[in-house]
Amino acid sequence: xxxxxxxxxxxxxxxxxxxxxxxxxxxxxxxxxxxxxxxxxxxxxxxxxxxxxxxxxxxxxxxxxxxxxxxxxxxxxxxxxxxxxxxxxxxxxxxxxxxxxxxxxxxxxxxxxxxxxxxxxxxxxxxxxxxxxxxxxxxxxxxxxxxxxxxxxxxxxxxxxxxxxxxxxxxxxxxxxxxxxxxxxxxxxxxxxxxxxxxxx
Numbered sequence: 419x420x421x422x423x424x425x426x427x428x429x430x431x432x433x434x435x436x437x438x439x440x441x442x443x444x445x446x447x448x449x450x451x452x453x454x455x456x457x458x459x460x461x462x463x464x465x466x467x468x469x470x471x472x473x474x475x476x477x478x479x480x481x482x483x484x485x486x487x488x489x490x491x492x493x494x495x496x497x498x499x500x501x502x503x504x505x506x507x508x509x510x511x512x513x514x515x516x517x518x519x520x521x522x523x524x525x526x527x528x529x530x531x532x533x534x535x536x537x538x539x540x541x542x543x544x545x546x547x548x549x550x551x552x553x554x555x556x557x558x559x560x561x562x563x564x565x566x567x568x569x570x571x572x573x574x575x576x577x578x579x580x581x582x583x584x585x586x587x588x589x590x591x592x593x594x595x596x597x598x599x600x601x602x603x604x605x606x607x608x609x610x611x612x613x614x615x616x617x618x619x
Contacts, residue, residue, distance in 0.1 A: 446560060446568035449542070454510065455533040457519040462532060464539075464559070464567060467508050474506035474559040478545040478575075480552045481513040482521040482602070487554050489600035490575050491527055493582040498529035510534045512552045543572065556581065 452464045468474045477494065480487040491509060494501075501507045508530040511518050515533040522531050540546045545553045554575035560568050577595070578585045588595045 441571045444571065446570045449559070449567050449569050451567060452534070452537055452539045452542070454537055454539060455515045455535065457515050457522070457531060457533070459515055465561065465565065467506050467530070467532065468559075468561055469502065469506040471505050472561050473504070473570075474508070474561070475501060476557045476559065477507075477509040478540055478543065478553065478555045478557065479509050479511040480554050481511045482517060484554075485600045485602045486577070487575070488521075488525060488602055489584070490554060490582050492525060493584070495526065495528055502529070508532055510539065512540055512546075543569070545574075 449464070454462050454464065454467075456462050464474075464476075467476070477490070479491060482488070494507075494509070498507055509527070510532050512535050513521070513533060514535050518531050518533055534540050540552055541550075543557050545555050545557075547553055555573055556575070557572040558570045560570050562568065573579070573581070575581055578589075580586075585595075588598070
């Protein structure tokens, strides 16, 4: 059994390398310089979020009503500063700027956040359902020499993905996730009981 597990782990790693190469070879898609809103209410554009770098990662977050998206937002706390050394990094939610600011402080998110409220950005990127419900994921952008912007890749978020470390950790436990769900509100060391899910799972 142990040998079979190791075989699968090696196979998965090889597939990930293949996937990374396919992404690198993918023809980028041109995107417009979307108008967004900073948390202080001031206007900004997608091109201004690169933080002086040629590449940018944007987290598409469903907003404060989703406990799962809050979990993914929390997962970025420890790696945001490292990502920021390589590329621009920002979380974008369709919540109004003041709502994001309040929730950001509650969760302790230590990285840039912007609002796409009313912009159509999430829908254009494929992270808005046909019923106008936001969906979670991440988009990677590149700024060309002439200032134009292309999206080089994107991926959806969901339980079991590679973007939040709790899932592979839970997979190592005998009973796996075992009905666990993330909680909304301020993160505490002990569970206060009860949780809310908006359907990310």
